[in-house]
Amino acid sequence: MELNRWRQDFPQLKDNDLIYLDSAASALKPQTVIDTTMNYYRDLSVNIHRGIYDEAYEATRLFEATREAVASFIHAEVDEIIFTRGATAAMNLVALSFGMTNIQKDDEIIVSELEHHSSVLPWQKVATLKQAKLVYIPLDENGRITVENFKKVLTNRTKIVALTYISNVMGYVTPIEAIIQLAHEKKACVIVDAAQAAPHLKIDVKRLDVDFLAIAGHKMLGPTGVGVLYGKKALLDAMEPLELGGEMNEEVNLYHAIWKDAPYKFESGTMPIASVIGLKAAIEYLEKADLVSVENHVKKLRNYAFQQMKKIEGIKIYNPDADSSIIAFNITGVHPHDAASFFAEHRVALRAGHHCAQLIIKWLGIEACLRASFYLYNTYADCDQLVQTTKAAVKFFRSVGFEG
Amino acid sequence: MEKLDNLYREIIMEHYKNPRNKGLVDDPAYVTVHIKNPSCGDDITIQSHFINGKVIDCRHDGHGCSICCSSASVLTETVIDKTVTEAEKLADNYLKMVSNKPFDAFLDLEEASVYSGVRQFPARIKCASIAWQAFLETLKKGA
Numbered sequence A: 001m002e003l004n005r006w007r008q009d010f011p012q013l014k015d016n017d018l019i020y021l022d023s024a025a026s027a028l029k030p031q032t033v034i035d036t037t038m039n040y041y042r043d044l045s046v047n048i049h050r051g052i053y054d055e056a057y058e059a060t061r062l063f064e065a066t067r068e069a070v071a072s073f074i075h076a077e078v079d080e081i082i083f084t085r086g087a088t089a090a091m092n093l094v095a096l097s098f099g100m101t102n103i104q105k106d107d108e109i110i111v112s113e114l115e116h117h118s119s120v121l122p123w124q125k126v127a128t129l130k131q132a133k134l135v136y137i138p139l140d141e142n143g144r145i146t147v148e149n150f151k152k153v154l155t156n157r158t159k160i161v162a163l164t165y166i167s168n169v170m171g172y173v174t175p176i177e178a179i180i181q182l183a184h185e186k187k188a189c190v191i192v193d194a195a196q197a198a199p200h201l202k203i204d205v206k207r208l209d210v211d212f213l214a215i216a217g218h219k220m221l222g223p224t225g226v227g228v229l230y231g232k233k234a235l236l237d238a239m240e241p242l243e244l245g246g247e248m249n250e251e252v253n254l255y256h257a258i259w260k261d262a263p264y265k266f267e268s269g270t271m272p273i274a275s276v277i278g279l280k281a282a283i284e285y286l287e288k289a290d291l292v293s294v295e296n297h298v299k300k301l302r303n304y305a306f307q308q309m310k311k312i313e314g315i316k317i318y319n320p321d322a323d324s325s326i327i328a329f330n331i332t333g334v335h336p337h338d339a340a341s342f343f344a345e346h347r348v349a350l351r352a353g354h355h356c357a358q359l360i361i362k363w364l365g366i367e368a369c370l371r372a373s374f375y376l377y378n379t380y381a382d383c384d385q386l387v388q389t390t391k392a393a394v395k396f397f398r399s400v401g402f403e404g
Numbered sequence B: 001m002e003k004l005d006n007l008y009r010e011i012i013m014e015h016y017k018n019p020r021n022k023g024l025v026d027d028p029a030y031v032t033v034h035i036k037n038p039s040c041g042d043d044i045t046i047q048s049h050f051i052n053g054k055v056i057d058c059r060h061d062g063h064g065c066s067i068c069c070s071s072a073s074v075l076t077e078t079v080i081d082k083t084v085t086e087a088e089k090l091a092d093n094y095l096k097m098v099s100n101k102p103f104d105a106f107l108d109l110e111e112a113s114v115y116s117g118v119r120q121f122p123a124r125i126k127c128a129s130i131a132w133q134a135f136l137e138t139l140k141k142g143a
């Protein structure tokens, strides 16, 4: 029996036959995250920043403690951390506030076909409304973003560069460090979508010198409903909130009001308090597990599975050289939704579809694909199950008449 | 495994590989409805031609999984030459059957009855439904 020192912390994986290979969509939650979230509801349940009774004070303290934990996790300052509904809300906030204020006609916004819809659609809208130009980095022959190709599209008119750190379909790591440097030479602002990166890579926003960075709590063992927008303090100070209402203002008069300072001016209304509090437990879990060990483990699993998958006749793998935990593939001649039903019947949970990244699916020239993704709680046995089920699936679909 | 065998029945595979009435026509007498299932990329267009309360032709085109594409083909064969009232009743009943709702088991769905296996795959109900839903839309729009 192989030992996985993390697996036992995930109650869903105890006495359960689930082979969970969909962590790129959402990670499972360790007991500490479940307990921390539940304890808030059981012991506190009250709103933050408002009451002066003990429970309100304690809830506020825990909420703000997560902000400190996130800041230290990505090497930011505490007041550079904004809680949002998720990575999507974080990137929309940057585009619709910062972008709408700072983009002018004929400015250029660089994105890529590897983007998740949430990293490209807000900029598509800004470009349309402002008559700016949306520019795509030409991907290399494997579908990667390269520094060379980035240089080809970077101009004096580039104002925004919005790129994914790790692709949620191909599992490629973008060379963002060099890209950020080059972009800054042109005074362009860089927004990095770290939804897939935060669960796998140590992020240091200071060293990267990134301007904005978005994170999704639920992909890094945390609760749903909470994400993070990191922004450089000076940029956040100059940025207008999108949502106006309670808690985000300092003073309200009949015809004008004064906002609080960042990050609070961006956190209007009642926040997902339980989820924010639970996120701290997730960060503590990952810090203790150590992202380097986690990534080592995940890479070994991915490679172990890939070495066997590539020998299976009748499947096509789209990202043989992925850097991170993902295998994107199809059974030839079988629509991924047909295939996914077979995997589901065998309790292998993987994702079928376009993964909210239609541009790369179109770039690959396919309609959709299957995606298996690994995380710290996965085992070699899970990989074996994936391989065996894939072989059985090929056999089954050929037997009922699907031609390869 | 039995569940899967029950889903991928011979008739379904046969229609998937050799779809009937496939390809759209450029004829204004046909009522055209296009439905997309954005979550999986299934994309189906149905064209119906109604004369005097009867479905005299029905065509389909598009792409998607085997359940989606084959069901479009089966749909066309089932509804052609039916009266509009009969066809609507069949479509209604079929949609109830695949989504595991009470349905009239005595109403003859002909070949379409092989899709009863879909009930055991809640995630696939949509695949089996969109062609028939598009057909119902053509009825609403033009019959």
Ligand SMILES: Cc1ncc(COP(=O)(O)O)c(C=O)c1O
Residues within 6 Å of the ligand: A024, A025, A085, A086, A087, A088, A089, A116, A118, A119, A164, A166, A167, A168, A193, A195, A196, A216, A217, A218, A227, A356
């Ligand atoms: C690369 C990437 N960006 C953004 C998102 C969106 O995150 P969320 O759904 O938490 O807003 C996801 C997750 O689906 C993702 O994989």
